[in-house]
Amino acid sequence: MATSGTATFDPNIAEITEEAFERAGIELRTGYDLRTARRSLNMLTIEWANRGINLWTVNQGTVAMVSGTSNYALPADTIDLLEHVIRTGSGTDQQDYFITRVSVATWANISNKNSTGRPVEVYIDRQQAAPEVNVWPVPDQSSTYTLVYWRLRRVEDAGTGGTNTMDIPWRFVPALAAGLAYQIGLKHPEVAARLPTLKAEYDLQFQLASEEDRDKSTLRLIPNMRGYA
Secondary structure (H helix, E strand, O other): OOOOOOOOOOOOHHHHHHHHHHHHOOOOOOHHHHHHHHHHHHHHHHHHHHHOOOHHHEEEEEEEOOOOOOEEEOOOOEEEEEEEEEEEOOHHHOEEEEOEEOOHHHHHOOOOOOOEEOOOEEEEEOOOOOOEEEEEOEEOOOOOEEEEEEEEEOOOOOOOOOOOOOOOOHHHHHHHHHHHHHHHHHHOHHHHHHHHHHHHHHHHHHHHHHHHOOOOOOOOOOOOOOOOO
């Protein structure tokens, strides 16, 4: 028998919603059913952000340092930064320097926050609207230092229609459908008996997807040559 020759299955929001309603034992009938499902989908992706690092939401960004300026805004959909360096030069002359992330307590106890030079520390102020970065020392030159970072961003919203696809890799589609089925079940008391099964299936599917969606790089352990105090 011949196979399809394709591997492009990526159901849109309407199809995922239909699947979820069927799993919950309910028929999708009205426009409100689709609207409440889209709201639950957005809630689910926010929940996933709270569960940990979703690798498909990691991307790189840069901030050009300005002489005399220590505070810089990050994109509004930024959750947090994972890594960051200070870059100087370009091309074959490019050099990246390690920059340490410090806590608010460490930042507050810097005695002279107006010292200038190449930044060596960064404090990430996770504001409600959008995170901000504060660097120290204050850059002493413009067009010389660039903060290069790798950030976690928010998963894009479901939008207003049913023809959109969700901003997730195909590996997470079963988890999304299972999670939405559970959320729908919570809203319908008549299917309360199904909730334990729906919850167990959601937990299983998310575990399978998240365990696959992990960093598979080689672990390197570097001994502390200074010994122990």
